[in-house]
Amino acid sequence: MKIHRGILLKLCLVVLVGTLAFGDASAQSGRASKDDKTKTRQAQAVSKEVYDRITKAQEMLEDDNDRGALQLLNRLYNPDKLTEYEQANVLNYIGFIHYNMDQFREAISTYEKLLRIPSLEPQMAKQTTFTVAQLLTMEEKYSEALRTLDKWFILETNPPANPFILKAQLYYHLDRFPEMVEPIENAMRVARSRNKPVKENWYGLLNYAYYMDENYQKVRDIQKILLETWPKKRYWKSLAGAFTELGQDEKLIYAYDAAFTQGMLDTEAEFVTMAQLYLQAEVPYKAARLLEEKMSSGVLVKNEKNYRLLSQAWTLSMEDEKSVPALKAAANMATHGELDARLANAYLNIGEYGSCVTSAKNALRKGNLKSPDYAQISLGMCLYNQRKYGAAEDSFDKAAKVPRSRRTSSQWIRVIKADVARNEQIRFAEQAARKKRRELDARKAQSQRAR
Numbered sequence: 001m002k003i004h005r006g007i008l009l010k011l012c013l014v015v016l017v018g019t020l021a022f023g024d025a026s027a028q029s030g031r032a033s034k035d036d037k038t039k040t041r042q043a044q045a046v047s048k049e050v051y052d053r054i055t056k057a058q059e060m061l062e063d064d065n066d067r068g069a070l071q072l073l074n075r076l077y078n079p080d081k082l083t084e085y086e087q088a089n090v091l092n093y094i095g096f097i098h099y100n101m102d103q104f105r106e107a108i109s110t111y112e113k114l115l116r117i118p119s120l121e122p123q124m125a126k127q128t129t130f131t132v133a134q135l136l137t138m139e140e141k142y143s144e145a146l147r148t149l150d151k152w153f154i155l156e157t158n159p160p161a162n163p164f165i166l167k168a169q170l171y172y173h174l175d176r177f178p179e180m181v182e183p184i185e186n187a188m189r190v191a192r193s194r195n196k197p198v199k200e201n202w203y204g205l206l207n208y209a210y211y212m213d214e215n216y217q218k219v220r221d222i223q224k225i226l227l228e229t230w231p232k233k234r235y236w237k238s239l240a241g242a243f244t245e246l247g248q249d250e251k252l253i254y255a256y257d258a259a260f261t262q263g264m265l266d267t268e269a270e271f272v273t274m275a276q277l278y279l280q281a282e283v284p285y286k287a288a289r290l291l292e293e294k295m296s297s298g299v300l301v302k303n304e305k306n307y308r309l310l311s312q313a314w315t316l317s318m319e320d321e322k323s324v325p326a327l328k329a330a331a332n333m334a335t336h337g338e339l340d341a342r343l344a345n346a347y348l349n350i351g352e353y354g355s356c357v358t359s360a361k362n363a364l365r366k367g368n369l370k371s372p373d374y375a376q377i378s379l380g381m382c383l384y385n386q387r388k389y390g391a392a393e394d395s396f397d398k399a400a401k402v403p404r405s406r407r408t409s410s411q412w413i414r415v416i417k418a419d420v421a422r423n424e425q426i427r428f429a430e431q432a433a434r435k436k437r438r439e440l441d442a443r444k445a446q447s448q449r450a451r
Contacts, residue, residue, distance in 0.1 A: 046086045050076065057093060061100075070097045084119045091117075092124070099135070108135045126155040130163065137166065142173040161187040161196065168205055180209035200230050207238070216245040233264035253277040268300050272309070279313060288313035288322070304333040311342070320349045331359070337366030341375045348382055356382035373402035380412060389416050 046054075053076045060069035076082075077090045091114040098107035111132045115125060129152040136145035149167055153159060164187035168180040184206045188198045203226055210218035220242035226235045236259035243251045256274050259265055265274060271294050278287035291310040294300040307330035314323035324346050331339035340363035347356035360379035369375055380395035393416050400409035 046083075046089065050082065050086050050090070054089065054093060057097075061097065066097055066101050070094065070101070073097070084117050088114055088117055088120055088124060092128075095131075104135050104139050108132055108139065111135070122155070126152065129155060133166070137170065140173070142170050146170045146174070159190070160194075161191040164190065165202060165205070168209070172205065172208070177209050177212035180205060181213075184209065200226070214245075216242045220246065231262070233259055236264060249280070253281045266299075268294075271300060272306070275309060275313065279316065284313045284316035285319075288317055288319070302329070304330045304339070307333070308339060311346075315346070320346055324350070331362070335366065336368035337363035337375070338369055340366060341369060341371075341378065344375065344378045344382070348378055351385075353382045353385045357386065373399040373405040377405060377408060377412070380409070384412065384416060389420055392416055 053072060057069040057072050060066075060072065073090055073094050077087070077094065079087055082090065091110055095107045095110035095114065098104070098110055111128050114120065115128055115132070120128075129148060133145050133149040133152055136142075136148060146167070149163065149170065152163065153167075156163070164183040167183040168187070171177070171180045171183070184202055187202060190196075191198050203222055207219055207222045207226070210216075210222065220239060223235050223239035223242060226232070227239065236255050240252050240255040243249065243255060256265070256270075256277055259270075260274050265271055271290060275287040275291050278284065278290065288310060291300065291306065291313060295302055295306060295310065300306050307326045311323040311327035311330060314320075314326065324343070327339060327343045327346055331343045334340070340359045344356050344359035344363060347353070347359055357379060360375055360382060363369060363375045364372065364379070376395045376399035380392045380399065383389075383392035383395060393413055396409040396412045396416070399405040400413075
């Protein structure tokens with residue numbers, strides 16, 4: 001979280017030379033005034049020599065001769081010869097030149113020397129203190145910057161919003177995240193009271209503070225505000241993350257679907273997540289259409305994982321025929337037999353028994369199956385539907401070796417045996433009928449010859 005120099009550092013301490021008053025101040029330091037008013041008036045004047053040199057330094061600055069201006073003012077600065085008011089103005093200019101030359105440490109040292117002047121005007125003391133806090137921040141001396149900024153808050157009775165944000169940023173750099181909340185909320189309160197806009201990055205800071213404090217309810221609420229005012233993709237994702245942390249997984253789909261509807265999703269991972277959320281929400285048809293569209297357009301890679309998810313979406317949509325191409329592609333890419341086993345079941349469901357047998361055998365050949373007994377059952381069922389009873393019974397026998405599949409396999413074996421027995425009876429009956437028919441035909445022929 002960088003502190004931007006152009007935004008945070010407002011060096012408003014440079015007093016224009018043209019506004020300085022000058023007069024005979026040579027005896028000010030050694031001559032007491034008759035009254036306080038006269039003393040105050042004299043203290044605010046600079047000698048003509050000081051005035052002329054500051055004017056010359058300003059001209060050199062306008063000509064981009066920073067070093068020359070700095071050398072001139074360093075020669076001018078002499079606490080023994082200058083009044084405190086003159087010292088303040090010279091140091092103020094020297095500090096500004098150091099800042100202008102990116103010599104921030106020298107600028108800090110100069111301004112701190114300025115702050116030690118006993119009669120320094122309250123307004124200049126206040127402005128200089130704030131400037132030092134900003135410069136210390138830029139130098140990444142965050143603890144010192146925070147202490148200096150706290151001194152400024154004592155001096156400033158009616159602070160604007162930005163100093164509160166600076167304080168929150170210092171807490172951020174010091175890993176004091178819970179303490180960020182109060183100054184940010186103060187900044188927002190001040191901005192609203194002055195009819196100023198509450199800035200987007202302030203909510204970002206506040207969101208981060210609550211996130212680091214694991215206050216996900218506040219994170220969720222802030223994301224909603226950000227989305228209403230500055231709808232962006234990252235806020236939808238942050239809202240989804242807050243729902244996850246709060247255990248409100250059922251609301252995840254709302255965040256992702258809104259981002260999807262607004263065209264804010266564009267990566268493979270985001271579309272896959274969207275499809276998975278559709279599946280969890282029991283709208284598999286949307287998941288299938290999304291995956292198919294993005295795979296066709298090349299956004300999603302046509303790999304085993306994505307084909308498997310697509311086939312699952314079509315299967316849950318009760319679209320078995322549409323699930324087969326995706327599952328077949330995934331199975332062809334897989335080195336294990338698990339997807340071939342699923343493909344065998346898909347073929348079984350749509351009545352393509354030949355393809356079912358091929359896929360089941362591929363599954364068993366590849367191996368690495370979670371449930372090889374189930375693959376044997378699928379193979380047996382497909383063989384049975386092809387009326388290949390012997391091979392089917394052999395598959396069920398192999399499946400029956402696993403206790404959980406023994407009952408199912410035994411039932412199928414009984415069905416096969418019953419079918420075989422019935423078919424045998426039918427075959428015998430057909431043979432008997434054909435024999436009887438031949439006998440009748442023979443007697444009929446003999447009767448005709450006898451006539």
